[in-house]
Structure formats: structure tokens, C-alpha cells
Amino acid sequence: MSTLLDISHIDMEFPTPKGSFTALQDVSLKIAKGEFVSLIGHSGCGKSTVLNVVAGLYQATRGGVILNGREVSEPGPERAVVFQNHSLLPWLTAYENVELAVKQVFGKSKSKPEMKEWIEHNLKLVHMDHAMHKRPDEISGGMKQRVGIARALAMQPEVLLMDEPFGALDALTRAHMQDSLMEIQAELNNTVIMITHDVDEAVLLSDRIVMMTNGPAATIGEILDVKLERPRDRLALAEDAEYTHLRSQVLKFLYEKQRKIEPLSPGAAASKKSDTARKASAA
Amino acid sequence: MSTTTSMNEQMEPKVLWLDRLLAVASSVGKRLAMPVVGFAAFLLLWSVAAQNIDTSLGKFPGPQAVWQQFGALHAEHNRSREKEAAFYERQEKRNAARAAEDPDYVPKIRAYTGKETFVDQIGTSLVTVMSGFFLAALMAIPLGIAIGLSRTLNDAVNPIVQLFKPVSPLAWLPLVTMVVSALYVTPDPIVAKSFLVSMITVTLCCIWPMVINTSVGVASIDKDLVNVSRVLRLPALTHVKKIVLPASVPMIFTGMRLSLGVAWMVLIAAEMLAQNPGLGKFVWDEFQNGSSDSLGRIMAAVLVIGFIGFLLDRGMLLIQRWVSWDKSNIAN
Numbered sequence: 001m002s003t004l005l006d007i008s009h010i011d012m013e014f015p016t017p018k019g020s021f022t023a024l025q026d027v028s029l030k031i032a033k034g035e036f037v038s039l040i041g042h043s044g045c046g047k048s049t050v051l052n053v054v055a056g057l058y059q060a061t062r063g064g065v066i067l068n069g070r071e072v073s074e075p076g077p078e079r080a081v082v083f084q085n086h087s088l089l090p091w092l093t094a095y096e097n098v099e100l101a102v103k104q105v106f107g108k109s110k111s112k113p114e115m116k117e118w119i120e121h122n123l124k125l126v127h128m129d130h131a132m133h134k135r136p137d138e139i140s141g142g143m144k145q146r147v148g149i150a151r152a153l154a155m156q157p158e159v160l161l162m163d164e165p166f167g168a169l170d171a172l173t174r175a176h177m178q179d180s181l182m183e184i185q186a187e188l189n190n191t192v193i194m195i196t197h198d199v200d201e202a203v204l205l206s207d208r209i210v211m212m213t214n215g216p217a218a219t220i221g222e223i224l225d226v227k228l229e230r231p232r233d234r235l236a237l238a239e240d241a242e243y244t245h246l247r248s249q250v251l252k253f254l255y256e257k258q259r260k261i262e263p264l265s266p267g268a269a270a271s272k273k274s275d276t277a278r279k280a281s282a283a
Numbered sequence: 284m285s286t287t288t289s290m291n292e293q294m295e296p297k298v299l300w301l302d303r304l305l306a307v308a309s310s311v312g313k314r315l316a317m318p319v320v321g322f323a324a325f326l327l328l329w330s331v332a333a334q335n336i337d338t339s340l341g342k343f344p345g346p347q348a349v350w351q352q353f354g355a356l357h358a359e360h361n362r363s364r365e366k367e368a369a370f371y372e373r374q375e376k377r378n379a380a381r382a383a384e385d386p387d388y389v390p391k392i393r394a395y396t397g398k399e400t401f402v403d404q405i406g407t408s409l410v411t412v413m414s415g416f417f418l419a420a421l422m423a424i425p426l427g428i429a430i431g432l433s434r435t436l437n438d439a440v441n442p443i444v445q446l447f448k449p450v451s452p453l454a455w456l457p458l459v460t461m462v463v464s465a466l467y468v469t470p471d472p473i474v475a476k477s478f479l480v481s482m483i484t485v486t487l488c489c490i491w492p493m494v495i496n497t498s499v500g501v502a503s504i505d506k507d508l509v510n511v512s513r514v515l516r517l518p519a520l521t522h523v524k525k526i527v528l529p530a531s532v533p534m535i536f537t538g539m540r541l542s543l544g545v546a547w548m549v550l551i552a553a554e555m556l557a558q559n560p561g562l563g564k565f566v567w568d569e570f571q572n573g574s575s576d577s578l579g580r581i582m583a584a585v586l587v588i589g590f591i592g593f594l595l596d597r598g599m600l601l602i603q604r605w606v607s608w609d610k611s612n613i614a615n
Binding site: 075 | 505507508510511513514515516517521525526529530608609
């Protein structure tokens with residue numbers, strides 16, 4: 001398979017009052033068309049930074065990202081992002097949120113009725129056609145994330161970037177969303193990079209799992225090929241030996257090789273958690 | 284409890300309906316009860332205190348005296364309007380008669396120049412405050428957006444805003460008066476100089492809270508929303524129209540409400556100080572007049588000023604509720 005996206009020797013340094021902080025060091029990854037890659041690692045390891053560099057929201061200090069033979073220097077709709085916190089415009093309905101993206105991307109190439117059809121098609125794809133004209137504050141967290149995905153898909157991106165898309169959802173909704181995403185993926189065969197904390201999610205959805213070492217100066221530790229047959233069924237896989245093996249591989253990497261020493265007192269752990277959450281939202 | 288209600292429902296559905304009406308009435312009553320009690324206590328305290336204060340213009344007016352003055356002011360206004368109508372009628376008749384005698388006669392129309400009544404002064408003050416306010420909004424909101432979007436511009440403008448923000452607009456008043464007198468010299472003025480002076484003073488006091496709130500609102504837009512705009516590569520103007528403006532509407536309105544409240548207070552003081560037409564001038568004239576009714580009339584004006592200020596604030600709140608997407612952010 002030919003390479004669609006080439007993340008080439010990326011270093012990322014952030015200036016801080018105490019001097020520059022190296023978040024990423026020499027991250028290289030080649031992704032083929034139609035591949036589903038997930039990035040997994042502990043909080044603060046720079047997963048989001050990698051995604052933001054690919055999205056063009058950050059400029060890498062050294063190295064670069066090449067998409068279809070062209071270097072990426074700024075954000076663009078061909079690298080649509082599904083943000084962690086849906087990032088829908090709260091004053092627009094689901095339909096209008098998708099419409100904003102569609103008008104911007106296809107305003108010149110599609111006629112009005114075509115655009116309407118395309119917006120509705122994408123909302124139908126994520127099963128949100130029944131609540132198209134509701135505002136974000138009138139729908140549930142899972143539904144908001146669906147609309148966020150519809151908006152990204154509607155841009156017809158070459159690479160779909162997902163930053164912990166289901167991280168803020170409860171377990172049942174998350175499972176439901178994962179199934180939906182697999183369904184969509186089977187239909188559209190998008191190229192996807194997804195950041196996740198969730199080992200099961202990574203194994204279930206990905207073709208490859210990229211495991212990152214802990215920061216500072218984080219880089220790619222191991223890459224795991226997931227050769228499970230598609231379509232995948234979570235119930236069947238739960239008993240599957242190959243699945244269990246892959247899962248334990250990831251767990252071993254995270255909890256043996258890259259074990260992160262967290263303070264044990266609950267208060268400190270909580271503050272650490274909120275701290276990383278803030279970092280993630282800042283990124 | 285639940286069994287009794289269900290039995291009632293079966294046997295006497297009409298009673299239940301009545302119950303519900305009573306419940307609604309009592310909840311409305313409860314909500315109104317305390318304000319009514321508060322108001323009554325205020326009136327009582329006022330009338331007791333008023334009786335015990337002797338001024339050189341007689342006793343301090345109590346609620347009743349003020350109420351009488353409201354009636355008198357209203358009657359005065361009606362009389363003045365009748366006079367005005369009569370004046371125009373006479374003028375028209377006179378002109379018609381002369382035109383009948385001499386076909387070449389070009390009729391002279393003179394405006395009625397009676398003293399402004401209380402109601403006229405209210406109108407003048409309202410028009411002044413609204414024009415000054417809108418003029419300020421017209422300048423402050425675009426400026427605030429620009430400052431909120433650009434760090435550099437913010438660094439340049441912020442010290443100036445911070446310097447002028449705490450200045451009482453009344454300090455500007457003499458300067459504004461002189462500048463308007465020097466620059467506004469047309470033989471046929473569209474608006475009176477005094478109006479212009481009051482309006483500019485209002486503008487000067489409205490502009491700073493609006494600039495600051497707008498720029499803070501714009502600068503604190505959720506970063507993810509800005510990233511959405513960047514990923515979509517929205518052009519600058521679309522970015523402002525679709526993302527920045529709606530996102531900062533709640534803050535913009537907070538600034539507008541703040542400044543309208545201050546503007547109304549400042550305008551009254553400015554009118555008093557500069558003898559410009561309006562409620563402030565009414566209060567000052569009555570004070571200078573020094574009749575036995577004056578204090579009552581001033582007290583009536585005070586109440587009207589307060590009531591109009593309250594209505595202006597409520598009006599802004601209604602508009603804010605109407606245009607803002609963020610209903611949770613709007614407190615009383």
C-alpha cells in the first residue's frame with residue numbers, strides 16, 4: 001500500500017519560562033490510505049501534540065508532515081478534526097453546524113440542494129437525522145459527538161483526526177459510538193488517526209496501534225499490527241484468543257514497559273488528573 | 284396524601300381544578316407578598332420621616348404630596364399641549380387669511396416656543412441617552428472585537444482604555460461643551476448644541492465598559508471553536524460573523540447593560556450641570572424656583588428617573604435574552 005500521510009521525524013519543543021520543553025522527539029509514522037491507526041499512551045505523553053501537528057494547529061519544531069506528497073503547514077478541511085469536547089457551535093443547530101463546514105468546503109462545487117442533501121446524508125450516517133434541528137444543549141453528549149463526527153465526515157477529509165472522541169462519554173454510549181464508527185468506516189473506508197486512552201477501543205477499532213513512550217521527549221515506542229477480521233464484533237472478540245493476546249500486549253506496554261508512577265493518595269491523583277485534563281484541553 | 288387526591292379526582296374533578304387554580308394563585312401571591320410588604324414599609328418610613336423634616340421650602344414631601352405633584356405635572360403638560368395646538372391653529376388661520384388677500388404671500392411658519400413640560404423633559408433625556416448609547420455601541424463593539432482578536436492591538440489600546448475608564452464623564456463636560464461650540468457652527472443646525480453636548484458626554488461614559496467587555500468576550504472564546512474555524516479555513520470576515528460575534532454576544536450585552544445604567548445616571552447629572560434640556564434641568568430648575576411645591580416635584584422626578592432606569596435595564600435584559608444563545612449566563 002502506498003503512503004498517504006508521512007509523519008517525518010517530528011520534534012516538538014514548547015517555550016516555557018524555565019527554558020524550552022521537549023514534548024516530542026523524532027516521531028515518525030507512515031500511514032496508508034484507508035488505514036485506521038490509533039495512538040495510545042499515558043496522559044501527557046504528547047499524543048494530542050502529534051495530532052495537532054498533523055492537523056496543522058501546531059507547527060513542528062523540526063521535521064514535518066507530508067500529505068499526498070505535499071507538506072502540511074496550516075490547518076485545512078482535508079484533515080478534519082473531531083475534537084474531544086465535540087466543539088459544536090452552541091448557537092447553531094446540528095444541521096447548521098454541519099452546514100457551516102459544508103458551505104466552506106463545497107460552497108463552490110455543489111449547488112444548494114446538493115449541499116442540503118449532503119448535510120442530511122452525513123447526519124443520517126451518524127444516526128442523527130431525527131434531531132437535525134436541535135441545538136447542542138438540547139441533545140446528549142453522545143449525540144453531540146455524533147454531530148461532531150458528521151461535521152468532520154462532511155468535509156470529506158483525506159485523513160480524519162480524532163482526539164479522544166469518546167473520552168467524555170459513559171461506557172455504554174462509548175460502546176455504541178464505537179460500533180457506529182466501525183460501521184461508517186466499513187462504508188467509507190476513511191484514513192483515520194485516533195487518540196485514545198482505552199485499550200479495548202484501540203484493539204477493537206484499529207488496523208495498527210501506535211504506542212507512545214512517556215514524555216518528556218516522547219516518541220513512538222512500539223507499533224502493534226491488529227490483523228483481526230472485519231467486521232469485528234465486540235462480543236465474539238471478547239472470547240477470541242488473538243484479541244486477548246493483542247490486548248495484553250498493549251497493557252504490557254503501558255503498565256510494564258512504560259509504567260507511569262502516579263501518586264497513590266486519592267487527592268493527589270485527582271489533582272493530577274484535572275491537571276492533565278486541563279493540559280489536554282489547552283492542547 | 285396520594286390516596287386522598289386520587290379519590291377526590293374520581294368523585295369531584297371540579298374541585299381538583301379549583302384546587303389547582305388556588306395553588307397557582309397562592310404561589311403568585313407568595314411571590315408578590317414580600318415586594319408588596321417591602322414597598323408598604325418604605326412608604327410608611329418615608330411619610331414618617333418626611334413629616335419630621337422641615338426645610339426652608341416647607342415640609343419634606345411625603346408620598347401624598349408627591350402623588351399630588353404627579354397629578355399637577357400631568358395637568359400642566361395637558362394645558363401646555365392645548366396651548367400649543369391653539370397656537371398652531373391661530374397661526375394657520377392667520378396665514379390662510381393673508382393668503383386669501385394676497386396670493387403672492389409666502390406663509391411664515393413659526394414653531395411654538397412654550398416652556399418644556401415634565402413629559403417633554405423625560406422625552407429629551409430618553410432620546411439623548413439612547414443616541415449617546417448607540418453612538419458608543421457603534422464605535423465600541425467593532426473596536427472591542429478588533430482588540431479582542433489582536434494581542435498587539437490590545438497591548439497598544441489597553442493603557443488608554445484603562446486611563447480613561449475611571450474618569451467621570453462630568454470631567455469631560457466642559458471640554459465637550461467648548462469643542463462642540465467651536466466645531467459645530469452651522470447656520471442651520473439639525474440638532475441643538477446642548478443635545479450634542481449631552482449626547483457626547485453619554486457616549487464618553489458608555490464607550491469604555493463596552494470596549495472592555497467586548498474585548499474580553501472575544502478574547503475568551505473557547506479555543507476549540509477557534510480551532511474549528513482554523514480547520515475550516517474560514518475567511519476573517521466569516522470567522523468574525525459566524526464564530527466571534529455569536530460567541531461574545533453574552534459579554535457584549537453585559538457591557539451594554541452596564542454602560543446604559545451608568546449613562547442614565549451620568550446624563551441626569553450632566554443636564555443639571557450644563558443646564559441642557561432634560562430631566563436634570565427640570566430638577567435644577569425646580570430647585571432654583573424654590574416654591575412650596577418644588578421639593579415634591581423634584582421627588583416626583585427622582586421616582587421617574589429611577590423607574591426609567593429600571594425599565595432601561597429590563598429592556599436590555601429582554602433584548603439580551605432574545606439574542607443570546609447562552610440562556611444560563613443571564614442573571615437578573
